[in-house]
Amino acid sequence: MAADPLLASPVAPAAPARPRPPAGARPVAPAELTGVELLAGLPWTALQELATQAQRCSFRPGQLVFREGDQGDSLHIVTTGLLSVVRPSRDPGLILQRLGPGDVFGEVGVLNSAPRLASVVAVDSSETVEVRKEHLDSVLLADPQAMRHMLGTLALSLTLAKEELARHNSKLESKVRERTQDLRESQLELVRRLAHAAESRDDSTGIHITRMSRMCAQLARDIGMTHDEAEQLMHASSMHDIGKIAIPDSVLLKPGPLSPEEWEVMKSHTEVGAQLLSGSRSPVVRMAEVIARTHHEKWDGTGYPDGLAGEQIPLVARICAVCDVFDALVSDRPYKDAWLVEDALAEIARLGATHLDPSLARLFVERRPDLRAGE
Ligand SMILES: [Fe+2]
Incomplete structure (x- = not known):
């Protein structure tokens, strides 16, 4: 196969001379024109007329058929060989299309003489049947019915192309949605794994994180947050204690009471966690x-690290605080046994006056959490 001469440089060679028909070329049959979508609907008499005037052209390897920017004046049907479509001005080095037997090119040229949008060059020895604009014009002018056939064909092609485009766009959109969902799933999985890794040092089952984050989502829905907001809170709340990653075992796993110094270290998990998560673009x-x-801030302002009070504490953190305290109460810890659910709910109600947002605490007790979540 010969190299495409137009690929190497955007500078076009001289305009191609019109090829002469090969010596002894056989006449063009009307049936050879029916492969051209534009002409396929023409009456047989019109095709016969066009076939009489159509011309066989042969091209050597590397020879230009026409050049980008030339005035369009004919279409070609490839009968043998191989040709390339290239656009050196905008896509140097790129073959836009390969054309072989049965392919058609240059249709726009016979409709409105617009400048050619691309160049076509023979790769191998090739032969085409050329239908010239002036011949098509005379056939159409002499036969209004043929003109209507052609307009009908064009209108149908346009409609089908629009439908195809709509289908293609819809497929693309659903693919993008799928990919976005996949990406989101894998990001959330990483988040879950990270949260569990942080939690696993003092909760080997990870049940606290799972149960607490699902209770957060439930309470969020109970106060009227949307499904998406509640789901976002479920994932975000699972990272509430991620700063524990920086707390030494001697403090985190100490079964007895913490000294004042150790307590300061323990409290730092809030700021360390926020630091770890800062600067993200993910909501x-x-x-x-x-x-x-802020999940250890208290309604009465006695929490840490900033001593925020009441509605200064972000709502999502107030929701987490209720669920975190409740789940800690009903869980076994190195320093205590699990509380009975009724006792833990009574404690939540009591803490509503001091530690927790009172209306959230009341609602939580009324609705009773579903402790099966996460099992
Ligand atoms: Fe915490």
Whole structure:
């Protein structure tokens, strides 16, 4: 196969001379024109007329058929060989299309003489049947019915092309949605794994994180948050204690009471967690940063690290605080046994006056959490 001479440089060679028909070329049959979608609907008499005037052309390897920017004046049907479509001005080095027997090119040229949008060059020895614009014009002018056939064909092609485009766009959109969902799933899985890794040092089952984050989503729905917001909170709340990653075992796993110094170290998990999660563009991680920093703030302002009070504490953190305290109460810890659910609910109600947002605490007790979540 010969190299495409137009691929190497955007500078076009001189305009091609019109090829002469090969010596002894056989006449063009009307049936050879029916492969051209534009002409396929023409009456047989019109095709016969066009076939009489159509011309066989042969091209040597490397020879230009026409050049980008030339005035369009004919279409070609490839009968033998191989040709390339290239656009040196905009896509140097790129073959836009390969054309072989049966392919048609240059249709726009016989409709409106517009400049050629691309160049076509023979790769191998090739032969085409050329239908010239002036011949098509005379056939159409002499036969209004043929003109209507052609317009009908064009209108149908346009309609089908629009439908195909709509189908293609719809497929693309659903693919993008799928990919986005996949990406989101894998990001959330990483988040879950990270959260569990942080939690696994003092909760080997990871049940606290799973159960607490699902209770957060439930309470969020109970106060009227949307499904998406509640789901976002479920993922974000699972990272509330991620800062524990930086707390030494001697403090985190100490069975007895902490000394004042150890307590300061323990409290730092809020700021460390927020630091770890800061600067993200993900809405889930940004929410997680807020929760990590503020989930130990108390309604009466006696919490840490900033001593925020009442509605100064972000709502998502107030929701997490209720669920975190409740789940801690009903869980076994190195320093205590699990409380009975009724006792834990009574404690939540009591803490509503001091530690927790009172209306959230009341609602939580009324609705009773579903402790099966996460099992
Ligand atoms: Fe915490």
